[in-house]
Amino acid sequence: MPTNHLASSAPPRAPRTGPLTLLSLGHACVDIYQGAVAALVPFFVAERAYTYAAASGIVLAAALLSSVVQPLFGALTDRWTMPWLLPVSTVLGGTGVALAGIMHSYPLTLLVVALSGIGVAAYHPEAARVARRASRGSHTAMGWFSLGGNLGFAAAPLMVSAVVATGGLHASPLLVVPALAGAALCLAALRSATLSSPPANTAGSAGRAGTDDWPSFLRLTGAIVCRSVVFVGLSTFISLYVRQRTGGDQVSGTAALFVLYLGGAVGTVAGGRLARRFGRVAVARWSYALSVPAVAGVVYVPGPLLYLCVALTSAGLYVPFSLHVTLGQDYLPRRVGTASGVTLGLAVSVGGIASPLVGTLADATTLQTGLAPLIVLPALGWLLLRRLQEPVQLETAPPLRHSAARG
Template identity: 30%
Template sequence: MVAVLTSTEAVRDGSLFGLRPRLWLMTFGHLVIDSNPALLFALVPVIVAHLRIDFAQAGALVTVLLMTSSITQPLFGLLQDRRPAFPTASLGLLVAGSAMAATGFATTFAQMVALVIVAGLGVAAFHPQAVAQAARASAGRKEWGIAVFFTGGSTGTGIMSLAIVPLAAAFGPGATLVALVPAVVAAALFARATSISSTSIPAMTGASTMTSSVRAVGFPLSMLLSVSILRSAVLTAYLAFLPALATYRSGSLAVGGAALAAFLFAGSAGALLGGAAAHVYGSSRVVTASLVTGMLALLPVPWLPASLLVPWMFVAGILFFASEAQVTALAQRLLPAFVGIASSLMMGVGLGIGNVGAFVAGAVADLRGIPFALASITLVLAPAIAASLAYAVSMRKLRA
């Protein structure tokens, strides 16, 4: 780890840990944008009681939010590659923050659905431009730079998971207004930074060129997409129902928020660990190892006593999240001229399709309970492991 942090190529003065200031700004924006969904994740038990909905509907809300925020990302990725100066990241921060701030005032399920759709579009608008700029700011250390960028997302979700519970207890549902503050600050910083940097980035043109590039790496890219989809199915199920599992087991909403926060903060550590390991062993090996160890760590979670949930989820999170950034880094290497599209396929389409995991887990939980639902969805990581191995084999054949 020390070697990775200190062995840096020449970068401009003012770098931190060998990484450019722009990368840290993108990471801060990622922290802010991904703090928004935590307002929904952490308050699922409250929402179920307040709106008088069942677990399937609660899972549907999470699915709608994450589906909208991900499946539409390729559209914004195409816009980023062709119009890099357009401030999609800044606008996304404002739209997502405003919509999630308003969720505390929703009184019907329909209102909540409308708000999470708007918020999801804001989140989708942010990611392609931010991750493309993060990749460029990483210079020749993309594995590490993208890993740092990803830590912002899980850290932001973890911080909000911890913060919103006491705020909601003190101020009621209107505490969701807190989402506006970081959104406005980050949007202002991004608007200025993006306008300065994007003027020097050439716009990509030629749909045929993009299509031919994708076709040339079709199989390995599809395997990475499969990993992203299956991994996301497990992730969204835990994001939606881990707080509820911990809350009902312990009788405390705070324990539910703490378990989710531990999982997400560990995600930040896992992303950094994955980036460091990828620098030494390669991203492909890190992805496979993370999927195997993550599945083994998550399988016993539904039956653990409440006292063990928080520390166990921290360890499981490190193992599970080590692969997240590396899947995107591998996709960017396959499509170096279209990093916006590559990133949005993994972070967008992959997450979007995988988001059905929350809905499926909710439906199963209504029939068999949350523990059975989470254990069942965790087994989806098995075919993800197979896909990661197929990717590795296909890349060896391409290089031969």
């Protein structure tokens, strides 16, 4: 199996905490809109009487175009630095969601949500490239960058509930506020010239970057897709499902979605720390294995214990989240933008493509039956990771060239 020989005796440089903090906060503002789409689903069902399939189609709209254009943006950021994408894509992501509640037809709702998905897709490859440089290749530091996105996910149901439960779907334009704040944070982070432009000593860096290990990267991507289908399927329907299983109200469903997202914050931080001790691949492999009984608990455990299963599922799905990103970058050292676009974007959003299948099955049977197939997917992810080897880390490598990378 190919490996990336980048050993160096020089100590790794410390992460640049100032820009990285701003980038993490900006990441939170962007990923609010990934979480907001699922958080809006119960309100579309209640106010517009959408079926499960129609409601999950909204999630599909956000994911489909995002999935298609994500590799394109990754390839572009491998060739050219495009720091302007960060604030522009943040605003686009927020504007689409903000307009979703005031579109009076289903096709127009799909259109604006799809535009939001494009904004999210455009953000992640370039943001991951910039964060990689700010983190100096530290997996723990990249974990903090990923944590920002997870906190945005966690804040989404609270924000949507506070705005839409109070003013109805017609109040959705207020949801653009985090996007404006995120754009300002991105601009502040990019004021550092070393983050927004290529490093000066890039001559020949592509040649020193090592060999792209596509077989390992594709196995990793397959595992991430399995995780994505589980996560998006649960996030789309968990609010409705918990209300059915517990006999609770809208607050109980929102609380379950919040737990699903917030557990990711704990899991992401834990993942970086565990990886330093046991290795990224081993931690990811065990996380997928432990997610199998946790997801089964979400589907079948009744009553308040359901919330505990949601929390365990969230932790299991999120422990390897930031590890996916750095593993992908290390498997494709010559195409860091492409690797970031796939691991942080495409393979995450592609789960939305499967959500209408869950909705269609739920319409034909029950919501519990629709969610049951999700149990086997973490096991499939574990099988894909079973023979994956740890790549050589890029922490001590010279800065990567992103303005004219060649493959």
